[in-house]
Amino acid sequence: MIPTITSFEKSPDRGQGLARDMRVRWAFEEVGQQYDVRLVSFQQMKEPAHLDLHPFGQIPTYEEGDLTLFESGAIVLHIAQRHAGLLPKDANARARAISWMFAALNTVEPPIVEREMGMYFDRDKRWHQERLAMLNDRVRARLSELSRRLGDNDWLDGEFSAGDLLMVTVLRRLDGSGEVEKYPNLAAYVARGEARPAYQRAFADQLAVFTAATSKG
Amino acid sequence: MIPTITSFEKSPDRGQGLARDMRVRWAFEEVGQQYDVRLVSFQQMKEPAHLDLHPFGQIPTYEEGDLTLFESGAIVLHIAQRHAGLLPKDANARARAISWMFAALNTVEPPIVEREMGMYFDRDKRWHQERLAMLNDRVRARLSELSRRLGDNDWLDGEFSAGDLLMVTVLRRLDGSGEVEKYPNLAAYVARGEARPAYQRAFADQLAVFTAATSKG
Numbered sequence: 085m086i087p088t089i090t091s092f093e094k095s096p097d098r099g100q101g102l103a104r105d106m107r108v109r110w111a112f113e114e115v116g117q118q119y120d121v122r123l124v125s126f127q128q129m130k131e132p133a134h135l136d137l138h139p140f141g142q143i144p145t146y147e148e149g150d151l152t153l154f155e156s157g158a159i160v161l162h163i164a165q166r167h168a169g170l171l172p173k174d175a176n177a178r179a180r181a182i183s184w185m186f187a188a189l190n191t192v193e194p195p196i197v198e199r200e201m202g203m204y205f206d207r208d209k210r211w212h213q214e215r216l217a218m219l220n221d222r223v224r225a226r227l228s229e230l231s232r233r234l235g236d237n238d239w240l241d242g243e244f245s246a247g248d249l250l251m252v253t254v255l256r257r258l259d260g261s262g263e264v265e266k267y268p269n270l271a272a273y274v275a276r277g278e279a280r281p282a283y284q285r286a287f288a289d290q291l292a293v294f295t296a297a298t299s300k301g
Numbered sequence: 302m303i304p305t306i307t308s309f310e311k312s313p314d315r316g317q318g319l320a321r322d323m324r325v326r327w328a329f330e331e332v333g334q335q336y337d338v339r340l341v342s343f344q345q346m347k348e349p350a351h352l353d354l355h356p357f358g359q360i361p362t363y364e365e366g367d368l369t370l371f372e373s374g375a376i377v378l379h380i381a382q383r384h385a386g387l388l389p390k391d392a393n394a395r396a397r398a399i400s401w402m403f404a405a406l407n408t409v410e411p412p413i414v415e416r417e418m419g420m421y422f423d424r425d426k427r428w429h430q431e432r433l434a435m436l437n438d439r440v441r442a443r444l445s446e447l448s449r450r451l452g453d454n455d456w457l458d459g460e461f462s463a464g465d466l467l468m469v470t471v472l473r474r475l476d477g478s479g480e481v482e483k484y485p486n487l488a489a490y491v492a493r494g495e496a497r498p499a500y501q502r503a504f505a506d507q508l509a510v511f512t513a514a515t516s517k518g
Contacts, residue, residue, distance in 0.1 A: 135446075135449070135450075139404070139446055139447065139449070139450035140404065140408050140443065140446050140447075141446065142408070150393060151393040151396060151397075152397075153396055153397065153400045154400050154404065155400050155403035155404050155407060155408065156403075157403040157407055158396070158399050158400040158402070158403040158404075159400075161399060161403075162396050162399070176367060176368045179368060179370055179375070179379050180368075180369075180370065182375050182378060182379070183370045183371050183372050183375040183376075185375070186372035186373075186374040186375040186378075186406065187356070187357065187371065187372050187375075189403065189406065189407040190372060190374055190406040190407060190410070191357050191359070191372065193407070193411075194410075194411040194414065194415075197411065198411075198415060205435070209428065209431075210428070211426065211427070211428040211432075214426075215428075215432075218422070226357065229352075229356055229357050229358065230356065230357075232352070232356070233352075233356035
């Protein structure tokens with residue numbers, strides 16, 4: 085049975101692959117699992133039919149037979165547990181990779197999302213610059229710690245894992261800010277993720293959705 | 302082998318059980334697993350020895366023989382996967398419970414933490430009230446969605462799970478704000494979690510650390 089995920093009908097980032105379906109697409113590509121995509125509009129996301137799938141009215145969701153999942157982290161973990169390629173076989177290494185999954189989503193992503201929201205929603209406030217300095221400090225603290233731990237390694241803990249997959253997508257949200265570039269090892273790490281064939285296939289697929297939506301007007 | 306976790310030497314919340322070791326303590330108590338606690342000071346948390354355990358210099362960490370884990374979500378999942386009591390046996394129900402773990406930490410907790418940080422760090426700013434209104438709106442949106450989904454159920458999806466454990470600890474961070482109380486079913490849900498004997502044992506243990514630290518001066 086081929087699972088179906090949901091994705092934005094029209095990507096708010098204009099196909100830059102920053103929406104959370106990108107993580108799930110990339111995971112599917114890494115493990116070689118086919119999937120279907122159902123596109124939803126912003127309006128549909130807040131309607132009861134979608135809220136039944138995703139209580140918080142977001143994308144992506146995952147449907148496979150009787151099973152419905154939400155939260156990109158949970159979906160990537162589900163894919164990683166069912167297929168080889170995203171988690172080490174050794175039990176301890178596997179648990180450590182899962183630590184990195186949670187670290188990406190609960191420790192590194194929140195200050196990055198806050199910075200994004202500050203750039204978007206506070207831009208016209210008189211206190212924008214003062215607050216942006218605080219937001220940047222929080223992001224830089226996390227990047228500095230992450231850079232220290234990564235060191236000269238290719239990936240966060242041994243082979244590429246679902247932890248790296250999520251971390252790379254989280255760091256990509258800083259594209260254009262110049263923040264990641266201050267840490268050459270982190271910039272190389274993100275580039276290493278983006279160079280993976282599975283990433284490139286996933287990126288092309290989500291971009292094609294945006295291109296098609298745009299050409300239709 | 303008895304695992305060892307780290308916890309604040311002196312709880313910044315004065316023993317209210319809002320630090321992230323509470324989640325792990327509660328999980329251990331639910332499954333009946335003994336554990337040891339090593340207390341760390343704020344200074345020690347930023348020193349190399351602790352950063353080797355936790356790249357972001359936080360608590361809790363989890364050590365068991367050769368295995369070191371960090372991130373409360375990952376540690377709770379590790380405990381839940383090794384012991385009965387925190388995840389359903391049915392594979393689909395198990396995957397759904399894990400969705401709720403990620404939802405608690407990646408969707409519900411971030412706006413609650415932001416609100417806390419706003420209360421703490423922006424309190425003396427001239428724009429505090431304007432910003433607090435925005436922060437409250439974000440928290441209320443999530444609570445409203447969560448309340449809608451919970452409905453009249455005792456727990457988020459069938460039996461009590463690690464997803465509920467994390468969600469209750471996340472909602473407890475709003476204690477004193479009056480926000481959860483606006484949704485009677487959510488307030489009852491938190492009370493139901495707090496009434497569990499395992500919760501009460503974990504709470505008493507973390508409070509005892511604070512009480513001892515205080516009595517020592």
